[in-house]
Amino acid sequence: MHDHAAEPSGAPCGHADHESVLDRAERLCRERDLQFTRLRRDVLGAVAGQAKPMGAYDIAERLSGSGKRVAAVSVYRALDFLTEHGLVHRIASRNAFVSCGHDHGERDGLLFLICRSCGGIDEMTSPAIESQLHHAVAEAGFTPTSRIIEVEGECGACRERGGPPGH
Amino acid sequence: MHDHAAEPSGAPCGHADHESVLDRAERLCRERDLQFTRLRRDVLGAVAGQAKPMGAYDIAERLSGSGKRVAAVSVYRALDFLTEHGLVHRIASRNAFVSCGHDHGERDGLLFLICRSCGGIDEMTSPAIESQLHHAVAEAGFTPTSRIIEVEGECGACRERGGPPGH
DNA sequence: GCCGGCACTGTTACAGTGTATCAGCCGCCC
């Protein structure tokens, strides 16, 4: 689910690894004069360490491992911060979160591919879809401010490993 | 939020009124040999009576008006049935449901426009977006089975009524 | 130094969303 060789009409996007995500976040926060606190780093680290989307309570549970316990509400606040600055993305159809593999800051123009077999998530962008979408919406007299596109199905790796044959 | 004159590149879609939705549902269930029970009709009626998306508990509360009380779990079961057959749609970004204004049965290929000002929802289809999406996803090696596209913003009516000026 | 403001975090409580499970009902077929 990580490194597609294929290049869609938009930019492809493999998941960045755990380290680079944290480094990138740290740099971005310095640039924007934001506080990249311990909790926020831990939450981002937890999310980045998983290819699958994580629920807020999963994150809280994982961070509560060693003695000190982290309440879900704290996780939510950290997630609010991280999503606001485009470091993680919310997957609406799953009520869960994934770390952003891009180097951008914008949180729009993204498209999520969710595999039903392995639960993995890939993100990609497609300017072609964006422009079509913007065009169609504008003709309906609508002024968009944000949008979500989430596709469920089977990723290439799972299909090769052999999905349900008679299906 | 109901009757756009504009025609996007796809098919436009005004909301059908309360009556026709129920009639259509009844016919569809007869055709497919499905049971359009009292509860299911009531739930669909409640959803169809609102331009805004309704939460399951809102529906339960509304149906519980006159003496007899309807539990949320029953509403969920009715909603499962209705969504499964394309009579209502789930709005993932709101955890809520709207009645389908189409005459189709498929629940894919749809696109939802959600107005932040009035809370109204419009649905439309766009073959152009569909084909772009299918193409992009296929090139990523992904086999889609379902997809959601939800756009938030301001609908034409609200913008004309005067949105926030300095914004 | 002290004080006040500010952002962040901890904690508790609670509202909202969704599912599991068991039991009763009703129509249908044998």
Add this chain to the structure above:
DNA sequence: GGGCGGCTGATACACTGTAACAGTGCCGGC
């Protein structure tokens, strides 16, 4: 009649998310 399957009612519970308040640490003004 008896069994079977689909629908509903009811209770309990898990998961998701927010409100409200208190404590802490940092930083700037006095």
